[in-house]
Amino acid sequence: MSEEKPSIRVVLDGVFFQLANTGIARYWRSVLAHWDPKEAGCEIFFLNRGGQIPQNCQIKLIDFEPFRYESSGEDALKCEVLCKELKADLFLSTYYTTPTETPSITIFYDMIPERMGLNLKQRPWREKRLSILHADNVLTISKSSQEDLKYYYPDHATHSTYIAYSGVEENFYPVEKEKILSFRQKYKLEKLYLLVVGTRMTGKGYKNTELIFKAMHQWKDANRYQIVCAGGLPQLETRLKRYLPDKNVLVKSFSDEELTAAYAGAHCCVYPSRYEGFGQPIVEAMKCGCPVITCFNSSLKEIGKDAVLYINPDSIIDLREKILELEEPVTRSRCIQRGFKEATSFTWENTAIQVKKAILSAVRNQTKNNPVQWHRFRTLQAELQRQSIDDESLSAFEETWLAEQKSNRNFTETEEAQLLQRFKPSLWGQAKTKSVRYLKKRAKAILRKSA
CATH class of the missing domain: 3.40.50.2000 (Glycogen Phosphorylase B;)
Structure with a gap:
């Protein structure tokens, strides 16, 4: 045994x-x-x-x-x-x-x-x-x-x-034409549509969704297309509304079943991000038989390989050309077949x-190098945080400590005490930090209540 x-x-x-x-x-x-x-x-x-x-x-x-x-x-x-x-x-x-x-x-x-x-x-x-x-x-x-x-x-x-x-979940697949037709009828999608998945606007604009709306704006072929936004905020952002009338844009949070139909029925999934750690919508789209237009950067080129069409993230002309290119049967079929092949690599079992x-x-x-010193570091960090130290001062303390560790030198007890005293916030600093944190919490609570 x-x-x-x-x-x-x-x-x-x-x-x-x-x-x-x-x-x-x-x-x-x-x-x-x-x-x-x-x-x-x-x-x-x-x-x-x-x-x-x-x-x-x-x-x-x-x-x-x-x-x-x-x-x-x-x-x-x-x-x-x-x-x-x-x-x-x-x-x-x-x-x-x-x-x-x-x-x-x-x-x-x-x-x-x-x-x-x-x-x-x-x-x-x-x-x-x-x-x-x-x-x-x-x-x-x-x-x-x-x-x-x-x-x-x-x-x-x-x-x-x-x-x-x-x-990618198994429920993403190339669904039957009947389900695509049913999805289109339910949401009154009578034209070819471009699918936009996930967050649309970010603080630094790296999602680059605005490029899609700019490309549609005052384009002679724009009236042949609609835009379907899956996920993200429940209303279209004001910054994007100025480019297209509401009747040409659908914003909806779909179930996985409906999202699969949305992918399968789309003219293409457009994902013009300037940077991604992975790029989940690209793989989901490929698995559903949906052609993808994206940018040749970060993980997007690693995930898409030769199965997608790439654009310049700043070129509306480039995007328009690729949208039209996907109306050509040969190009469209090539993207779909290569997409199926690439998508097979991405399974949760492999993950x-x-x-x-x-x-x-x-x-x-x-x-592990010197776990005891990590324990001391977190102990001192906790003591400073209990005194409501601000982020900048706490960062300075951490850098001082880490610099010593990098040189393989440990602080003595006396030096630790001096370090704490050096970064210990004043009573005014403590009060200021507490006030800022309170106001941030109140602001978040108000936003949650109004959402």
Whole structure:
């Protein structure tokens, strides 16, 4: 009788389910649904911080307090306590949380903050960097993201990295003509339509959806087309309304079944983004037999390969030409057939296999440097956060500490005390930070109430 394999105990922090219910939550929900932890020799303890958590998965739920960025140091210390209680071999977070001494894997999805010039001193992006520093292994969702890690964090890119591409659900497929006809009739889609999927407008405009509406504006062939926006805000943004009359645009949040019909019946899916960590709509479209127009950048060229048509992200003429090109039967058929072929690579089973490989590798080849110092770092960070330190001062403290660690030098107790005193906020600073946080919370509450 063979001995039962020892189980690897993994704490999976479901923090992202608390923060949002977007594509990242769907990623983990799908991975867990297609992964048998026992077969992989793993036991998964899922930290339930709230939100729409995964159902019917072979995981053990542990209720855990909600995450707050302003107390991230304390959170890391509590995660470590739990890891020790569970005798965990590994900590894996869905969104940039860490323990202190337990080995960890971090997964990052894109480099949008770095690429778009966002304020990297803001707490979410600081925690992203700290999670990369703490990690034994790193998971990315594309080769492009893996290369971005090396470019933006060269000092931290010495980890073993694994690519766990996103998968596509089986319910995305080339549906029957009857279902397409029914979908068109339901939404009164009498013309050829361009499908736009997901968020349309972002702070830095990297989604580039405005290009589509500009291309339609005052184009002699525009009256032959409609635009269908799937997902995103429930109303078309004012900035986009000025280009086209409402009758030519449908904005709707579809079920997966209807979205599949929307893909299958579209003239094309237009995805002119300037940067993506993956590009889920491209794969969904290809799997449904929908031609794709996108841009030759980041992960989009990696996912689309030769199955899509590429445009200059600043050229409305280029986009118009590609829209017309897809009316040619040969071009259209070529894109559809190549799309079917490329889409077969992106399955949740393959994603789960790569996650499993990263876990096993991290447990076998731990590269942790001085976990005790990580514990001290988070302890001091927590103390400063309890005193309502502002983000800029906290970032300066972290950089000072990390610079010493990089030179393989540890602070003495006296130096730690001096460091705390140096960055300790004044009473005025504490009051100001608390006021700003209160006003931000009130603003968010008002926005939620009015939505």
